Amino acid sequence: MSIAAQIDDLSFAHLGTDLPALDRVSLFVPAGESVALLGPSGAGKTTLLALLDGRLQGWAGRVSVLGAPLDPDHPPPRARRPDTGFVFQEFALVERSTVLRNVLNGRLGRMSPLRALLGSPTAHDLGIARTALADCGIADLAERRVDSLSGGQRQRVAIARCLAQEPRLILADEPVSNLDPARAGEILALLxxxxxxxxATxxxxxxxxxxxxxxAQRIIGIRxxxxxxxxxxxxxxxDATADLYRDPKPMPGIGLRAVS
Amino acid sequence: MRLREFGGFAASALIAGAVLWSFVTTDVELSRLMSAGPRIAGFLGRMFPPDPTVMAEIMKGSAETLRIAILGSLGATVLSIPLGILASETMVSRAVFRPIRMLLAFIRAIPLILVAMLMVGAVGLGPLPGIIAIAFHATGMLAKFYAEAIDGVSRAPIAALESAGAGPLVRLRHAIWPQMAPVVARDTIFRFELNLRESLILGIVGAGGIGFYIQTYVRSFQYDKAASVTIAVVLMVIAIEGINVALRRRFA
Known part of the structure; x- marks a missing residue:
């Protein structure tokens, strides 16, 4: 069985803080699984996903993604980056470009450097982008500019861009936190x-x-x-789920009023 | 409080001293101003009526000024694209953008008329020194504007393209450029307006354009002809401003 991600004893603190964002995390994700990271805000979910995407450095421990070890001090080589796709919480789309352009942006790491610079996709690139648009149910929006779309439509564009990248590991950071429950279900279903x-994992x-x-087939609670x-x-x-979201330890003296 | 009162007093004294020093040491003979009335009237009298026979010279000079502004702006834009990239903290490290920004500040500090005089000395009279001077002078501002436009865009799409495996120039082209394009258009038009305005006077130092005729007619006491050229210059500035207001509305 091939491995999507293997993490051993991973710890990380954001620059300028002592409080660890990740504290001795160990995790094994086989390829093809669908995993949910569950936890309150600030639990470390985004940090863990960004780290697997190769965007964070300065951690301790051992991490390998899709069979290749990550360097704790340097970003992974550019050629490997398209293999992990990331769906950003705030979409991270180019607002003034069209939907199709944004989805094709996901192909940039797979194109030849000259084609990428000129923005001239091959028929193969266009075919993959069109399929991603269709899979996300937004084929008819291809020529619309992103700044004219609703939040739910933008989320679909963000997912289509990630799919166009042909990633073997898809990392989605709160992909439905900005959507109403019905839309949230649709988006997670298509993702x-x-x-x-x-x-893909x-x-x-x-x-x-x-x-x-x-x-998800598997749920990981983080706090x-x-x-x-x-x-x-x-x-x-x-009970474990409820425990994940319980208030932090009540602090003495706060919330209590002395009764004379 | 004491210190602030003293500071206020010191500032007032300094300003008063500076004004007094300027009056005393410069030959400001107010008496000359008093007797100037009739002379100004005479001077204005000689300007009127403006001589319309210089229309051909006005057209020729205006066209040359316009060409200087267009080619100077083109040169400034071409120079500002690489310099703007090298002056932005998004694209290069501190070790690169710091010295480039200092260079741009140095260029901005040199007055255009001084650059034009030096260029006339270097390449001779005519529109060429004017074009070079405009291109050089305008780059100091335009490259800074381009760098600020690069640094002013939203960072999230840049990170997204990096995550997808795009290199720095590809990110500039597909994540930064679409966001900065309207700012670049606005800034370039603004700088073109300034270039056109400033190139009107370049002829005075022999660097081509309509300013040549103002200088020629004033030196040869043909004030009626100088008046016609001056009116033409004022009309051009008003026209440029009108066009610019319309364009800015378009790019707002």
Whole structure:
């Protein structure tokens, strides 16, 4: 069985802080699995996903992605970057460009340097972009400018760009946090279906346990930079989930009023 | 509080001293201003009526000024693209953008008329020194504007393209350029307007354009002809401003 991600004893603190964003995390994700990272805001979900995408340096531990080790001090070589696709929470689209242009931007790492610079995709690149648009249900929006789209449509463009990259590992950071529940279900359904159809591994973060349960085979609970539980979806424990979101330890003297 | 009061007093004293020093040491003979009335009237009298027979010279000079501004702006744009990239903190390291920014500040500090005089000395009279002077002088501002346009775009799409495996120039082309294009268009038009305005006087130092005729007619006491050229210059500036207002509305 090939491996999508293997993490051993990973710790990381953001620059200028002592508090670890990730604290001795170990994790093994086989290829083809669909994994949800569940946890409150600030738990370390985004940090873990960005690190797997090769965008964070200065961590300790051992991490390998798609069989190749990550260097804790340097970003991965450019040729390897298209293999991990990232869906950004705030979409990170070029607002003044068309939907098709934005999706083709996902192809830039796969094109020859000259074609990438000139922005002249081959028929093959265009075919992949069109398929990604169709899979995300936005084929009819191809020529629209992104700044004229709704939030749900933008999220679909962001996913289509990631799919056009032909990643073997898809990392999605809160892909539905900006959407209403019905839209959120649709988006996660198409994201996980598209990953499955392409044989890609999908890891998405969420703070909604019901969505994680519906669309992931495995759920990892994170709190305070540590993995609290790591279970197949069928074994998800309600108490453990509730515990994930409990308030931090009440501090003495706050919230209590002295009664004379 | 004491210190602030003293500071205010010191500043007032300094300003008063500077004004007094300027009055005393410069030959400001107010008496000359008093007797100047009739002379100014005479001078203005000789300007009127403006001589319309210089229309051909005005057209020739204006066309040359326009050409100097167009080619000077083109030169400045071509120079500003690489310099703007090298002056932006998004594209290059501090070790590169710091010295480039200092170079641009140095270029901006040299007045255009001084550059034009030096260029006339270097390449001779005519429009060529004017074009070079405009291109050089305008680059100091335009490259800075381009660098600020690069640094002013949203960073998220740049990170997204980097994550997709795009190199720095590809990111500049596909994540930064679409965002900065309207700013570049606005800044370039603004600088073109300034170039056209400033190139009107280049002829005074022999660097081509309509300014040549103002200088020629004033030196040869043909004030009625100088008046016609001056009116033409004022009309051109008003026209440029009108066009610019319309263009800015388009790019707002």
């Amino acid at each position: 996980t279906a598209a990953a499955r159809a392409r044989g 999908a890891m998405f973060s969420s703070h909604q346990p019901d969505l994680a349960r519906r669309f 305070g930079g540590r993995i609290v539980f790591d279970v197949p979806t069928s074994e998800l424990n309600e």
